[in-house]
Amino acid sequence: MAIKKSELYSSLWKSCDELRGGMDASQYKDYVLVLLFVKYVSDKYAGKADARIIIPEGGGFKDMIALKGKKEIGDGINKIIAKLAEANDLKGVIDVADFNDADKLGKGKDMQDRLSNLVGIFENESLNFSKNKAEGDDILGDAYEYLMRHFATESGKSKGQFYTPAEVSRILAKVIGINKARS
Numbered sequence: 001m002a003i004k005k006s007e008l009y010s011s012l013w014k015s016c017d018e019l020r021g022g023m024d025a026s027q028y029k030d031y032v033l034v035l036l037f038v039k040y041v042s043d044k045y046a047g048k049a050d051a052r053i054i055i056p057e058g059g060g061f062k063d064m065i066a067l068k069g070k071k072e073i074g075d076g077i078n079k080i081i082a083k084l085a086e087a088n089d090l091k092g093v094i095d096v097a098d099f100n101d102a103d104k105l106g107k108g109k110d111m112q113d114r115l116s117n118l119v120g121i122f123e124n125e126s127l128n129f130s131k132n133k134a135e136g137d138d139i140l141g142d143a144y145e146y147l148m149r150h151f152a153t154e155s156g157k158s159k160g161q162f163y164t165p166a167e168v169s170r171i172l173a174k175v176i177g178i179n180k181a182r183s
Helices: 005-018 025-045 061-067 073-087 109-123 139-155 166-175
Strands: none
Touching: 005 139, 025 061, 025 073, 025 109, 061 073, 061 109, 061 139, 073 109
């Protein structure tokens, strides 16, 4: 069964709620988007030989679940993301948020609880991306746009400072002559 976008959006915003207070929306988007990416690629590609993204041993979302409630969860999440980044030439792309930053995520038990709750939100069975079989459905892109729109509102900035709306991208593609993706 395909993921309902309303459930996805609700879960994503709930994950943002978990991070509010310690940082600005322009900062907590990095944490939420990285977790969304790790969850998505883990669900879609873990254990598949011909996968577009390699999920290395110790570098997937299931490894984050194993850290819930543990004292060193922040450092552990950083290591998981680093393994995934290294295996896929994504260093400096997905490893930008520090999940062990006490100034942003709290100290000790506060950080432990906040990150455990955050991982738990993405662990929800209704967010199982491996079951999403809708042809041509860009659920990850839609989720990204949803978050960017809300981050802009939350931080008092214009959407244009966070992302280019899909409509503008499509028009630009037509203007420069990109009509279809080439096989």
